[in-house]
Structures are given as structure tokens and as C-alpha cells.
Amino acid sequence: MEPGQDLPVRRALFAEPPAPLDAAFRSSCDSPGDELRQISRAVVQCRILPPPDVAAFLLLQYDGALEAPTLVVQKETDQSDGSYVVELSYFAEVVQKSGNPRRIYFKQRDLDSLMDELLAATGGIAANT
Known part of the structure; x- marks a missing residue:
């Protein structure tokens, strides 16, 4: 993360395993070019190809290689004190x-x-804190 950047994270507590959220997250990652990626047991990402103008901006602004940038929405689930903590970030x-x-x-x-x-x-x- 760049110094001074505000990490965009949204948090919620669930009393039970967040199965409805898991299903909604997976079903929303279904556009052409979207890729659902299981990073670990706790982390799932929806990787989205940005529109060409956004991709060009990202490549030029951040000195990228000639490889398509990706927009990522990430869901991380942890269990703590009998409840589940879910963080969505992008x-x-x-x-x-x-x-x-x-x-x-x-x-x-x-998006928040x-x-x-x-x-x-x-x-x-x-x-959210």
C-alpha cells in the first residue's frame, strides 16, 4: 500500500457462517472476463478486467508492464469469539x-x-472502524 493511502475495507459481523453473502459474492462475479479466485481458505477474489480507458490510465499512471491491469474485489472471512468477521475490500x-x-x-x-x-x-x- 502506498504511504498515506486509505485502505477501502468494509467490515461486518455475522452470528453464523455468512452463506448468503458467500453466494451473493460468487454470483456477482459472473460477467464476461470476470474470474473468481480462491486465494486461501479465508480469502476469495473477484478479478475484473477494467474498461480500456481505465486500463490505459492505470498502465500509464502506475508505470505498468504491457499486461492488462485488474480490478479486484476481495472477501476475507475470519472466525472470532464464536462469530464471523467479514471484510470486503477493493x-x-x-x-x-x-x-x-x-x-x-x-x-x-x-462502492463502500x-x-x-x-x-x-x-x-x-x-x-467499520
């Missing part, structure tokens, strides 16, 4: 000329609100 990933990916974090109030609504609609209680 970022852009730009492959650098060195071959290493660089994460670019950006705040989008509309949408994530909060999804967490609440699937049984979560907001726990």
Missing part, C-alpha cells in the same frame, strides 16, 4: 515492468455504500 492491481504486481487502493463512496448494503442484506452487522 483495489486495482497493475503488473510492473519488474513482473511484480502493485496494488493501487482508491476510495469510492458509492454498496458493500455496506450487501453486508447488511445478507445478515451482517456493520463493524
Whole structure:
């Protein structure tokens, strides 16, 4: 993460395993070019190809290699004290000329609100700090 960047994370607590949220997250990652990726037992990502103008901006702004950048929405689930804590976050990933990916974090109030609504609609209680 870049110094001074505000990590866009939305948190919610669930009394039971968040199966409705899991299903909603998976079903929303179904557009052409979307890729659902299981990173670990706790982390799932929806990797989205950005529109060409956004991809070009990301490549030029962040000195990317000539490889398509990716927009990522990530869901991480942990169990704590008998409840489940879910974090939804988002970022852009730009492959650098060195071959290493660089994460670019950006705040989008509309996306934060949408994530909060999804967490609440699937049984979560907001726990944003």
C-alpha cells in the first residue's frame, strides 16, 4: 500500500457462517472476463478486467508492464469469539515492468455504500472502524 493511502475495507459481523453473502459474492462475479479466485481458505477474489480507458490510465499512471491491469474485489472471512468477521475490500492491481504486481487502493463512496448494503442484506452487522 502506498504511504498515506486509505485502505477501502468494509467490515461486518455475522452470528453464523455468512452463506448468503458467500453466494451473493460468487454470483456477482459472473460477467464476461470476470474470474473468481480462491486465494486461501479465508480469502476469495473477484478479478475484473477494467474498461480500456481505465486500463490505459492505470498502465500509464502506475508505470505498468504491457499486461492488462485488474480490478479486484476481495472477501476475507475470519472466525472470532464464536462469530464471523467479514471484510470486503477493493483495489486495482497493475503488473510492473519488474513482473511484480502493485496494488493501487482508491476510495469510492458509492462502492463502500454498496458493500455496506450487501453486508447488511445478507445478515451482517456493520463493524467499520
